[in-house]
Amino acid sequence: MKNSITLGGITVASGQKVSQYVTVPGTECKFPITIINGANDGKTILASAGIHGCEYPGVLTVVELAKEIDPKDVSGAIILTHEINMSGFLERQTYVMPEDPKRKNLNRLFPGDPNGTLADKLCLFLMDEFVAKSDFHVDIHSGDMVEELEACVIACAPKESENNKFAAEIAKHLSFKWRMNSGGRHEFYNSSSIDRNIPSMLFERGGSGKWTREEVDANKKDLKTVMQCLNILPGEPKINTEQKFFKRHEWTESDVEGMIFNFVKVGDDIKEGQKLFEVQDMFGNHIKDINAKFDGHVVIITNTLAVNKGDDLITYGEV
Numbered sequence: 001m002k003n004s005i006t007l008g009g010i011t012v013a014s015g016q017k018v019s020q021y022v023t024v025p026g027t028e029c030k031f032p033i034t035i036i037n038g039a040n041d042g043k044t045i046l047a048s049a050g051i052h053g054c055e056y057p058g059v060l061t062v063v064e065l066a067k068e069i070d071p072k073d074v075s076g077a078i079i080l081t082h083e084i085n086m087s088g089f090l091e092r093q094t095y096v097m098p099e100d101p102k103r104k105n106l107n108r109l110f111p112g113d114p115n116g117t118l119a120d121k122l123c124l125f126l127m128d129e130f131v132a133k134s135d136f137h138v139d140i141h142s143g144d145m146v147e148e149l150e151a152c153v154i155a156c157a158p159k160e161s162e163n164n165k166f167a168a169e170i171a172k173h174l175s176f177k178w179r180m181n182s183g184g185r186h187e188f189y190n191s192s193s194i195d196r197n198i199p200s201m202l203f204e205r206g207g208s209g210k211w212t213r214e215e216v217d218a219n220k221k222d223l224k225t226v227m228q229c230l231n232i233l234p235g236e237p238k239i240n241t242e243q244k245f246f247k248r249h250e251w252t253e254s255d256v257e258g259m260i261f262n263f264v265k266v267g268d269d270i271k272e273g274q275k276l277f278e279v280q281d282m283f284g285n286h287i288k289d290i291n292a293k294f295d296g297h298v299v300i301i302t303n304t305l306a307v308n309k310g311d312d313l314i315t316y317g318e319v
Contacts, residue, residue, distance in 0.1 A: 034066035042076025053088020058140030110191030143207020156193035246317025
């Protein structure tokens with residue numbers, strides 16, 4: 001008989017499914033989670049959603065899969081976090097965790113800090129209780145209220161690690177048209193690979209604080225495909241021969257504040273030196289232009305007039 005498992009203080013018997021809130025120790029911070037302990041032995045996957053409160057396709061993806069997946073079909077275990085940043089979700093706040101006294105962005109804090117604020121402690125709890133006990137991690141995102149994007153999958157950093165190669169091979173089976181390697185460090189999925197040696201990837205699908213049935217269904221299909229690649233769910237997925245890989249990409253941040261005017265949109269092909277943005281001050285005076293560093297394809301772009309120093313502006317890649 002397969003053993004029971006305990007994650008985040010929740011014990012789940014073999015062949016059972018439990019959905020409930022879990023509380024970060026020493027705090028009042030809680031979030032909903034489903035743990036599915038399969039009837040057979042196998043690997044454990046963590047599928048997380050809701051690091052940012054207004055990225056809705058991922059939230060519905062895990063909520064629906066939590067109800068649909070039968071433990072009898074599972075070999076190993078599935079951990080589904082429905083909405084990690086509950087205060088951001090309920091208060092409809094972009095990026096930040098309002099419950100934290102400093103309103104920090106969770107996706108810049110991993111692997112966490114036991115001596116930090118609430119957001120830091122939440123990140124550490126996620127790493128210790130769920131990432132460390134998993135064999136693979138998929139973090140599901142979309143464009144928040146201020147971003148539009150073309151769906152893409154990003155394999156974990158560091159670029160040349162075995163984790164990256166393993167995640168990239170799985171990513172080739174997914175329905176995403178675009179695939180790239182991450183160059184990040186403190187995002188949830190990157191920290192899983194770098195700090196805990198757990199292969200990981202990021203889904204980016206949807207944006208502008210909206211969700212569609214097509215986006216949720218595509219996420220569900222791709223997440224099930226990952227589980228099939230890990231032999232957690234039955235099935236033999238095929239490689240997506242039409243998927244395109246960005247051999248390099250640029251993730252541009254603003255170095256000034258003011259008003260930002262777009263000269264390109266998601267899905268555009270751009271040329272080196274092409275004007276992407278113009279930044280003006282609050283009197284309408286020109287501050288600077290932002291130009292393309294190389295020929296590429298635009299997959300993520302900000303959709304607001306306001307811009308702060310450090311804000312993400314655009315992501316484009318070279319095929």
